[in-house]
Amino acid sequence: MGRAEAQDRGGRKWRNEEALLPAQESQRRDRTMAALGRQVLDWHRLIPLSWASILRQTPHFGEQKRATASLLRKLTTASSGGALKGLPHVQPRKYVQELECGTSLTQCLLEKQRAPVDGGSSEREELISSLLDMGFTDVHVQELLSIQPSPHPQQLLAIVSKLILLGVNPEPVCVALKKSPQLLKLPIMHMEKRSSYLRKLGIGEGKLKRVLHCCPEIFTMHQRDIDRIVKVLREKCLFTVQQVTEILHRCPYVLREDPGELEYKFQYAYFRMGVNHSDMVRTDFLQYSITKIRQRHTFLERLGRYQTPDKKGQTQIPNPLVKDILRVSEAEFLSKTAYSTAEEFEVFKKLLAREEEEESESHMSGDKSTSEEEEEEEEDEDKDEDEDED
Amino acid sequence: MASLVVSGARHLLRRADFAKVLRRHRHKKKWAATEPKFPATRLALQNFDMTYGVQFGDLWPSIRVSLLSEQKYGALVNNFAACDHVSDELEQLHARDFVNKAHSHGELEPESGQTAAPSPASWACSPNLRCFTFTRGDVSRFPPARLGSLGVMDYYLMDAASLLPVLALGLQPGDTVLDLCAAPGGKTLALLQTDCCRNLAANDLSTSRTGRLHKVLHSYVPQDVRDKSRVRVTSWDGRKWGELEGDAYDRVLVDVPCTTDRHSLHEEENNIFQRSRKKERQMLPMLQVQLLAAGLLATKPGGYVVYSTCSLSHLQNELGSW
Numbered sequence: 124m125g126r127a128e129a130q131d132r133g134g135r136k137w138r139n140e141e142a143l144l145p146a147q148e149s150q151r152r153d154r155t156m157a158a159l160g161r162q163v164l165d166w167h168r169l170i171p172l173s174w175a176s177i178l179r180q181t182p183h184f185g186e187q188k189r190a191t192a193s194l195l196r197k198l199t200t201a202s203s204g205g206a207l208k209g210l211p212h213v214q215p216r217k218y219v220q221e222l223e224c225g226t227s228l229t230q231c232l233l234e235k236q237r238a239p240v241d242g243g244s245s246e247r248e249e250l251i252s253s254l255l256d257m258g259f260t261d262v263h264v265q266e267l268l269s270i271q272p273s274p275h276p277q278q279l280l281a282i283v284s285k286l287i288l289l290g291v292n293p294e295p296v297c298v299a300l301k302k303s304p305q306l307l308k309l310p311i312m313h314m315e316k317r318s319s320y321l322r323k324l325g326i327g328e329g330k331l332k333r334v335l336h337c338c339p340e341i342f343t344m345h346q347r348d349i350d351r352i353v354k355v356l357r358e359k360c361l362f363t364v365q366q367v368t369e370i371l372h373r374c375p376y377v378l379r380e381d382p383g384e385l386e387y388k389f390q391y392a393y394f395r396m397g398v399n400h401s402d403m404v405r406t407d408f409l410q411y412s413i414t415k416i417r418q419r420h421t422f423l424e425r426l427g428r429y430q431t432p433d434k435k436g437q438t439q440i441p442n443p444l445v446k447d448i449l450r451v452s453e454a455e456f457l458s459k460t461a462y463s464t465a466e467e468f469e470v471f472k473k474l475l476a477r478e479e480e481e482e483s484e485s486h487m488s489g490d491k492s493t494s495e496e497e498e499e500e501e502e503d504e505d506k507d508e509d510e511d512e513d
Numbered sequence: 514m515a516s517l518v519v520s521g522a523r524h525l526l527r528r529a530d531f532a533k534v535l536r537r538h539r540h541k542k543k544w545a546a547t548e549p550k551f552p553a554t555r556l557a558l559q560n561f562d563m564t565y566g567v568q569f570g571d572l573w574p575s576i577r578v579s580l581l582s583e584q585k586y587g588a589l590v591n592n593f594a595a596c597d598h599v600s601d602e603l604e605q606l607h608a609r610d611f612v613n614k615a616h617s618h619g620e621l622e623p624e625s626g627q628t629a630a631p632s633p634a635s636w637a638c639s640p641n642l643r644c645f646t647f648t649r650g651d652v653s654r655f656p657p658a659r660l661g662s663l664g665v666m667d668y669y670l671m672d673a674a675s676l677l678p679v680l681a682l683g684l685q686p687g688d689t690v691l692d693l694c695a696a697p698g699g700k701t702l703a704l705l706q707t708d709c710c711r712n713l714a715a716n717d718l719s720t721s722r723t724g725r726l727h728k729v730l731h732s733y734v735p736q737d738v739r740d741k742s743r744v745r746v747t748s749w750d751g752r753k754w755g756e757l758e759g760d761a762y763d764r765v766l767v768d769v770p771c772t773t774d775r776h777s778l779h780e781e782e783n784n785i786f787q788r789s790r791k792k793e794r795q796m797l798p799m800l801q802v803q804l805l806a807a808g809l810l811a812t813k814p815g816g817y818v819v820y821s822t823c824s825l826s827h828l829q830n831e832l833g834s835w
Contacts, residue, residue: 422578427566427574462571463578467575
């Protein structure tokens with residue numbers, strides 16, 4: 124097949140005409156490619172294209188490795204695009220996008236020719252075209268290419284395609300990578316494993332987009348650190364698997380927390396405040412800092428406006444809702460829930476901070492009775508209203 | 514025969530003249546190793562929620578949170594320590610003498626549960642008292658008091674409100690003063706600071722608490738001043754004072770035993786709200802009235818009595834002093 128022929132077949136779908144690469148196709152290859160292309164087009168029939176099947180195709184190509192690799196990537200993207208369509212959460216918009224992606228890819232597969240590349244510029248062009256094929260706009264492509272330190276094109280392509288495969292749209296991918304360029308330094312295998320882990324947890328597409336935005340370390344952190352957090356949530360806090368997924372996707376910052384502190388936060392909510400598991404998940408309780416939780420809850424408790432439920436879960440007064448305590452701004456909290464003033468709350472916060480400091484100090488010194496301060500006070504101060512006769 | 518002996522013995526035992534020991538005073542061999550399930554502090558809080566919730570209405574939550582949080586201290590300057598720099602040091606910490614400020618404002622507002630004596634035109638509050646507190650919203654703490662050059666401490670940390678009854682008493686030089694329930698000694702010390710006491714009688718029923726009173730006087734007041742003011746410390750029953758020393762005093766301070774609200778919310782030990790002391794607590798208002806009556810009887814005609822408690826309770830405050 125000649126170059127001219129390839130061009131004729133679908134010239135109108137070309138995006139960058141300059142990226143025409145000379146062909147070295149064999150007839151057999153084209154057929155295989157076409158077959159694959161058709162498989163891609165048949166995505167709606169849930170054709171599971173596995174790595175294995177793709178790999179089986181590759182030995183047919185007597186190309187240079189790089190070309191193979193790039194083709195492979197293309198095929199993977201296309202095929203997985205199809206595979207993804209099989210997932211239950213199908214959005215019409217993505218449908219169309221993937222369709223375009225698939226279609227244009229097919230076209231490219233059929234039409235675009237590849238040459239063994241040595242020069243960086245062609246590699247770059249290849250990269251650009253791949254990116255465009257995945258659904259990135261020119262603007263996106265420019266942004267991705269301008270990330271410093273600039274990654275190896277294949278590395279960039281690998282990471283980007285992994286994210287696309289997980290169902291994240293091109294725009295969020297671009298935003299995330301710009302914000303956290305360290306993602307581009309990840310080894311491919313690591314990325315692989317992490318992607319499959321996230322898929323197993325049920326975090327993909329929109330959920331992953333959110334997590335990626337807040338907490339990109341979901342990709343960079345060690346598996347054992349994620350495991351630790353998940354373990355705390357499952358074994359210590361006794362959340363169900365679905366609840367854990369909900370938590371991770373809605374409050375991704377829990378991944379950054381120390382497992383011990385996360386457990387303490389849960390225990391505070393469960394035992395001190397009487398908040399049960401489902402309420403905790405529903406109100407995104409775990410996203411708030413323990414300081415804020417303690418401040419607001421202790422304030423309400425001491426005001427007499429919040430009671431810890433007894434064994435039967437009852438209180439003498441109706442407790443305010445979690446959202447009215449934690450989700451609202453401080454001003455609204457003070458006026459609508461606490462019925463107090465900002466001044467009072469400020470002083471209270473200072474006193475509480477000092478109490479906590481002294482509590483932790485006394486824990487550390489292992490002596491729960493009088494601290495130094497207290498001893499001095501006993502000698503010098505007159506607690507006039509203190510002890511009765513004994 | 515044996516049974517006769519036994520019953521005889523029992524009879525004897527019944528007749529034996531054992532002094533009546535209050536349950537609390539009996540020697541306790543074993544102390545609890547775990548915390549009580551329903552601590553007295555919680556009982557106290559429940560009691561306060563019920564009474565003060567009604568008494569104060571919307572103001573109660575604010576009072577409640579401040580009772581449950583750390584209290585604010587005032588530093589009563591020890592005039593006998595002769596340290597001029599003390600006031601400066603305290604000012605440097607951004608504390609202010611509220612007595613001085615009140616004077617400059619021209620009025621004095623009584624606060625925690627005390628009924629000021631009626632003020633004739635000539636009444637002025639007790640002199641020579643300086644007490645520093647931090648400004649509103651400032652949660653700083655005072656450093657512990659230090660020993661001055663004269664061998665006494667430079668200031669005494671107490672609840673600032675405790676000073677108000679002493680201020681209200683309006684001491685004048687040469688007064689004979691009685692402090693009917695003096696221990697642990699903060700108000701007694703303040704009385705001495707005025708330098709107006711020709712005689713000061715400090716009394717408290719409890720001997721252990723009188724011991725603390727002694728310590729305070731020892732640490733803050735030099736021997737010569739104690740001698741000059743003829744300070745007499747006793748441990749008698751305050752209710753008997755009418756008979757003991759009727760019409761003897763120019764100024765009488767009756768700082769009655771009360772539910773010690775703040776203390777009862779924090780300290781579990783010997784808490785008056787524990788169930789074993791319920792009767793005692795219920796008898797408090799009567800005890801307070803009796804002490805006030807005794808104090809009144811002990812006052813000379815034309816003298817002043819100040820009745821104070823460290824409780825917010827209407828019952829103990831207003832009703833007790835009719």
